[in-house]
Amino acid sequence: MRAEISIKNTKSKFLDKVEELSEQNIYACYQCGKCSAGCPSISEMDISPSEIIRLVQLGGEEEVLNSKTIWVCASCFTCVTRCPKGVDVAKIMEALRQITLRKNVDYVNPLSIPRETLSQVPQIALVSALRKFSG
């Protein structure tokens, strides 16, 4: 697949929104991979944290928002404490979740999750699914 990059995605509203919500400079990332290397949840992720940042830089909105990663992220802050550039990756993950949530689409109905699987659902995903009910 040849990904077309242009000013449309590199200067997109999406990128601005991520920067605004996370208060992080997406271009500050070295792409060194230290965040991904230390992430305790990485085995459950489909896209690594540093790659998420890269995709945001490249304007890959759909891919990022459809990834499991942003929901698997436990906000444990391991990446944040270790990043050499002080990029708060957890805040970026939260921003990405926020962007999805603010679309106000029902992805999961918490009530329909069978009791047996409930213990296995990532907490962040569960909390997020419930969050919209709290106003």
Add this chain to the structure above:
Amino acid sequence: MNRIGVFVCHCGLNIAQTVDVEKLANIISDYPGVVYATNYIYMCSDPGQDMIKEIVKEKKLNGVVVACCSPTMHETTFRNTVASVGLNPYRCEIANIREQCSWVHKDKKIATEKAVEIVKATIEKLKLDKSLIPLSVPITKRALVIGGGIAGIQASLDIADSGYEVVLVERNQSIGGHMLQLSETFPTLDCPQCIATPKMVQVGQHPKIKLLAYSEVEEVSGYVGNFKVKIRRKASFVDWNKCTGCGLCVEKCPVRVPSEFNELLVKRKAIYTLFPQAVPNKPVIDSNNCLYLTKGKCRACEKNCLAKAIDFNQKDTFVEEDVGAIVVATGYDLMDKAEIGEYGAGKYKDVINGLQMERLLCPSGPTEGIPHRPSDGKIPKEIVFIQCVGSRDPEHYYPYCSKVCCMYVVKQAMLYKNVVPDGQAYVFYMDIRCDGKGYEEFLQKGMEENKILYLRGRVSKLFKDGDKIKVWGADTLTGRKIEISADMVVLAMAVVPSKGVKELARKLRITADDYGFLTEAHPKLRPVESLTAGYFLAGAAQGPKDIPDVVAQASGAASKVDSLFSQDVLYHEPIIASVDEEVCVGCGNCVDVCAYDAIELDLRTKKAKVNSAVCEGCGACCAACPSGAMQHNNFSKRQIFEMVDAFVR
């Protein structure tokens, strides 16, 4: 009667680990001619040297062998040691039992046997060594600097400020070199014209500097301390003494040809100066494009010149200068983008090189610092920079890194974003090497503040798509193929040596590498000297480098020239070739093989004659001489045979 002392060094464990030094000294002490042999942990240390001195005196030695490291390391040390107690230094020989023995062997028994052989052979050589006296030659304390870029300017000023005269030869009509073409300079973004022109003016005004602009070195003869240089002063067709620099001629000239100073982006006249602050600021007529000189009609400049300075009869003239040292600072060029087929082979107007981008970004350049693309003058909204074009590509072009591109690409992308804030700059890179002081910070600023998008990968192809240039690249960080429709593409072309440098190197008898960059005497320890005595290197002529490095190297070269000139006579190694006139048959083989032009065939006597001040002692002539007339001092054929004998005995 030989009274030889042998001193075996352990070099810590470097030698002693593999060679049984005790045994070696014992065996050698019985060798004919040897009156004393010993071993010690570090012969080169003060106590080691003191021991040698004591024993030379005590045993009345007339020859010394030190079995240690390579003679390139400590030959001078030990020669000085023995000289200090009255022995002729050329009666001290080094037997290399480290590089040629202990370091290359594992088996102690075999290594020790070999060390014994090496020392024996060295003793045989020493037995026939003559006591020699270094030659002394007078020295002309005047320097020639070739090339008037920032390297040549800095070297000239430093030498002249030390009180020595300098002849500065520049082939263009003004000094300044590439630095004057630049937009702003990383990492501080100061204006190159502002920081270079004061130095240029100093050169023009310095009482000790003779500036020969629009000139080239034609011929060099002689040797360190005593060079004779013939310089061609190219016909400018303008009498610079009369010319007032008013510029009326330039205004009236009807011819328009691409301007080299502006990297062919705009036109210049057939009579022209390089830039407004040129030193000297006098025009020249380009004889290939002048209507009068090619077709015999026009003379518009002549008619309009109030000072009557135009002189169509001017011819090239020659001057001769005597100098004692030569600094070569001929700089660089960029590889031609036409050589890269997959990037359009130079056919696309909007695919430009780094220096063209410098001109477009230069506030005093043709577009006053706001880039307009060459094809239609539009301001590009999406620019792609491609790094390492021709560099780091051993398969097709050059294996080396051009060193300045990573930094100037950040700079250019930054400056572009400053003048076109709504534009986007993409940079394709393989690695980013910003290793100087403040450089990494500069790069990070470019990424964070100017949001330059770095894409890790090489571009495989550029092609035209309407008024856009399609860029096919990759981002190996995400494993994606990338396609960008760019308005303009900047190629960071490989830095190559300036045109004609190989021929110049041949004239000067200095060496250049496969690509034409001048070779330093030692990559670490003698970085500003050439291997040929009396020649010094400065700037990008020696290898790609940026202005801070160029200036440091130029000052280094200048201080080497100063220390050469601080002596009143020069001493020249006496280990050189000498001819036995009785045996010489005058075949001239030696003349042909000598790389230093040190041998002449006397036309009258038909005998070879060695100019001992020029001979570098390489030995090529001795090997080429069929009659055995040419012999090397202290490396005579007899000595070599005796050494071989010692090995095979």
